[in-house]
Amino acid sequence: MKSLVVLRVVAAVHAVTVCLQPVLAGAYLNGSSAAMRMHEPLGLGTAFVSLGQMLVATIYWRSGGRGSAALVTLLLLAAESFQIGMGYSRQLALHIPVGIAIVAIACALAVWTFRPAAAVRRTTPIEVPA
Amino acid sequence: MTVAPPAAAKQFTYRRPRVTLALLRIPLIIHAGLVVAQPILAGYFLSGEADAMAAHGPIGSSLFLIAMIQLFAAILYFWPGGGRAWPALITVGLIVAELTQVVFGYQQNFAVHVPLGTAIVITAVWLTVWSFRPGARRGRRQEVKK
Numbered sequence: 001m002k003s004l005v006v007l008r009v010v011a012a013v014h015a016v017t018v019c020l021q022p023v024l025a026g027a028y029l030n031g032s033s034a035a036m037r038m039h040e041p042l043g044l045g046t047a048f049v050s051l052g053q054m055l056v057a058t059i060y061w062r063s064g065g066r067g068s069a070a071l072v073t074l075l076l077l078a079a080e081s082f083q084i085g086m087g088y089s090r091q092l093a094l095h096i097p098v099g100i101a102i103v104a105i106a107c108a109l110a111v112w113t114f115r116p117a118a119a120v121r122r123t124t125p126i127e128v129p130a
Numbered sequence: 131m132t133v134a135p136p137a138a139a140k141q142f143t144y145r146r147p148r149v150t151l152a153l154l155r156i157p158l159i160i161h162a163g164l165v166v167a168q169p170i171l172a173g174y175f176l177s178g179e180a181d182a183m184a185a186h187g188p189i190g191s192s193l194f195l196i197a198m199i200q201l202f203a204a205i206l207y208f209w210p211g212g213g214r215a216w217p218a219l220i221t222v223g224l225i226v227a228e229l230t231q232v233v234f235g236y237q238q239n240f241a242v243h244v245p246l247g248t249a250i251v252i253t254a255v256w257l258t259v260w261s262f263r264p265g266a267r268r269g270r271r272q273e274v275k276k
Contacts, residue, residue: 019245026244029176096173097166104252 001119003060007069008113010053014076015110017046018103025099043084046102050077064121072109076102141274145212146267154207154217155261157200161224162258164189164196165251172247190235194228197221212269220257224250 020042027035054077057070079102086095112118168189174182204218227250234242260266 022245022248023241026240026242029240029244030238032241090177092176093170093173093179096169096176100169100248100251103248104255107252108256 001060001063001065001121003056003063004065004113004118007053007056007060007065007118008110010049010056011106011110011113014046014049014053015106017042017049018106021046021099022103040087043080043087047077047080047084050080064123065118066122069109069113069118072105076105076109079105142271143212143269143274144271145269147207147211147213147269148267150203150207150211151213151261151266154200154203154213155258157196157203158254158258158261161193161196161200162254164193165254168193169247169251187235190228191232194225194232197225197228201225212272213266214270217257217261220253224253227253 021039024035024039024042028039050073053073054070057073061067061070079098083095083098083102086092086098168186171182171186171189175186201218201221204221207213208215208218227246231243231246231250234240234246
């Protein structure tokens with residue numbers, strides 16, 4: 001499954017991007033407006049990374065990998081879209097907890113892709129006696 | 131090449147932690163529940179609800195005490211329970227992180243407080259979820275001393 005290698009790269013990039021978001025948000029609350037100028041495009045960017053990851057995870061699923069990676073990515077995409085809306089409308093009571101959930105899920109998914117279970121095919125070829 | 135003579139076969143046991151695991155789950159659930167409440171309360175505070183800080187502060191200041199009870203349970207899980215040692219080590223990390231978090235919270239240094247808080251929530255929740263998975267019930271390999 002070559003798609004797993006691509007999925008690992010995309011999921012790792014996604015996790016790193018998402019982990020930067022609370023750091024930038026914290027720097028913004030400390031008074032750095034530059035941090036908010038990065039938090040905003042990075043947040044929009046993560047949703048696009050999710051779209052790409054959705055594509056890769058689907059290829060990974062259809063080529064014998066687990067379907068759960070695509071499902072979790074779909075969940076991330078939905079959460080990130082919601083997160084962008086809550087961020088712009090300053091609904092911080094939702095934006096902060098949802099943000100933490102996104103970081104947790106994105107990191108868990110990235111770690112999972114590097115585990116042996118991710119490389120196991122759903123269906124193993126069975127030898128049929130002649 | 132000479133083959134070493136077969137040494138007396140070592141015997142191992144895998145003692146499964148049961149009672150101590152159940153005991154460990156109690157502080158884990160309480161800890162995770164309170165930790166999850168923290169970003170919600172912080173969010174309400176930043177949205178303008180000043181009352182939320184009246185809960186965020188006391189919860190944050192007392193979290194390390196629950197973490198200490200959790201450490202005690204995690205040590206029991208390791209010995210005599212026969213479970214892994216790393217839940218206790220992670221709990222030590224959580225205690226340090228939570229005390230640091232209180233300091234940065236009162237200093238209003240959010241560049242540390244927000245990312246560290248995120249890390250604490252993820253670690254505490256992940257440890258709680260792990261405690262309910264089959265891996266937590268497996269004991270570590272222990273050599274039987276004759």
